[in-house]
Each structure stands twice: as C-alpha cells, then as structure tokens.
Amino acid sequence: MRLLDYFRASRNNNSASIAKERLQILVAHERSERNKPSYLPQLQKELLAVIRKYVTVDRDAISVNLERIENQEILELNIVLPENRGMNQVRQRA
C-alpha cells in the first residue's frame, strides 16, 4: 500500500486535494461550533448552580454538548460527581 502511495505521489504532486480534504473537515467542525445555540454557556452555569446545592462539584465537572445528527438534535449533559462518593457518573440524554 505504501509503495503504491509512493508511486501515486511521485507521479502527481496533488497537494490541492490534501488542502481540500483538510479544509472540508476543518470548516465543517468550525461551522458546527459556530452554530451552537447561545444559551449553552448559561445553561451550563445554571445547571452547575443547581447541582452545587446538593453536591460539591468542580466547575469543569459538568459539560453540556449539543450534537446534530441529520434532523435530530441531541443535548448531552455529562456530570462527574466527586470521587469520595464513589465513582458516580450521572449521564443523561435528553
């Protein structure tokens, strides 16, 4: 396979297709970040405040993520509870 790649590369220096592939991945990623709803940080902050009423957790123990798969949107909450209470991990999908 490597040998084949070598021949392919030596025949045609096709760096443009590498550039295109890299850009397509990068731009798709950056666009999905950009299109996240603006309420996410606020939601994360408020959730953290509620959880802290009951359990002492770190600021970065909670992550809120929105994924878009075709027509479905999945809001993922990931809360890591402190270790001294056992390895609890609450994971909810809504």
Next chain:
Amino acid sequence: MARIIVVTSGKGGVGKTTTSAAVAMGLAQKGNRTAVIDFDVGLRNLDLIMGCERRVVYDFVNVINGEANLNQALIRDKRCDDLYILPASQTRDKEALTVEGVGRVLDELSQSFDYIVCDSPAGIERGATLAMYFADDAIVVTNPEVSSVRDSDRMLGILASKSRRAENNLEPIKEFLLLSRYSAERVKLGEMLSVEDVQDILSLELLGVIPESTAVLNASNSGIPVILDENSDAGQAYTDLVSRYLGEDLPYRFLEVQKKGLFGRLFGG
C-alpha cells in the same frame, strides 16, 4: 438609498484594497455615483492604490468627529466624475471609529450615492467589524490557499451574526465569493485549489475569479485601479465581475490555461 458593499477577507494581503478600488471604479464607470471608504484606520492605503495620496486633506475620522464635513473630506477621482474616495485616518487611536459615527457618515452618503464600497482592514478588530456592520452585500476576497479559505469562512460566520441586518432580523447580507491570485496552470498541476474546490468548501455564489497577474503590481505602482488596464487579464476579470454584480450573466474567463501564441511567447503577453 445607496447599496453598501463590504470587501472583506479576514486574512491580509489577499487583494481587498485592489478589489475595492477596482469595483468602485467599475461601478462609477457605468454611471453609478460611487463612494469608496477606507476602514483601515492607522494603516491608510486605499489612497495610494487610487493614486490620490497627495490630495488627502481631511479623513473619515475627521468627519466622524465633526472636524470636517463630508464634502471637505471626499476626494473626487480625476478619471471618473462619479467616483469619490473617503480616506482613512492615520491616527493610532483604536477607538476612533464608532458604530454611531460610521452609521451617521454612511447615512449621509446614502442620500446622494448609489453605491458605497467599504474597504475592510484585515483581521476581526473594530475596523473590520464596522466595515461589514452596515453592509447589504459582501464580497469575500479569497486566495486559493488554506489559511485564506479558512479565514473567509470565519468572516462568513461574523457576517451572519454581527451585522445590522442580523441584529435586526432583516434579510441577511448577500455574500459573494471573489477568488483572486488564481493560477490556472497550478490548478491543472494539482498544486492549487480550484474554483470548484473553494466553492465546495465555502458554498458561496461566485462573483468572479481574478487571475494572478503582473498587471496588479503595475497598477498599484502607478496608483491606477487595475480595472482601468483594459488590456490586462486582471483588468478584464474585474470588468466582468462588476457587470456580473450588476446582474449580467457572463461566462467566467481565465479559468483555463491560456495557450500562448508566438506573439505571446515573444513578448510575454
């Protein structure tokens, strides 16, 4: 009411000022009263490209601050009566441009002009965001090169979220792609992203492709917008682009490798 066009890119050195000068001249040549404004406060250069650097008395910031009125600051182009240039200030004060100030100047210009071309500085600082804030149309100048394409996409995000149209839920800014410094030879060799590649990535309406051309440096050396060099490839590409912007349906030229005839070979035409 004038139509406000921003020429933007994110990345520097891709041809924003060259494009602003060419597009403004092209629009004016067709009888549209056109003003072109340099938003690059502190690094004024549009005046040089337009060849009016020795006629600058007052600038954009003077008008915003009420130190001069618009008629005193606008420089009338010597080649085209319908074209006026509003130069940037050379102040180092980053706060010199304000939303209110820029809005006021654009409003006043709108009363008597058909088109206002805003030449954006590189980057995403105040000058760049204000240049696009009031825009109706955006020409996104992109080179077929990874960092320029990425930065253009970043500007598309800002155009869609941080403009007057976005904030007031109006019809979004119309965005157009201008691909510049294009080399059909290198695209053919697989060394450069093609027009189709860049369109696949950015999904933008193509306004025009400007070939890499010696005419651009020659034009800027002499302070003549390259669109006036009617014999050059870049000049013709800009002329096509302006017509296309005004609604004409023209084929894209300079996308194929130009076969040089004997004359071309001898004289490097």
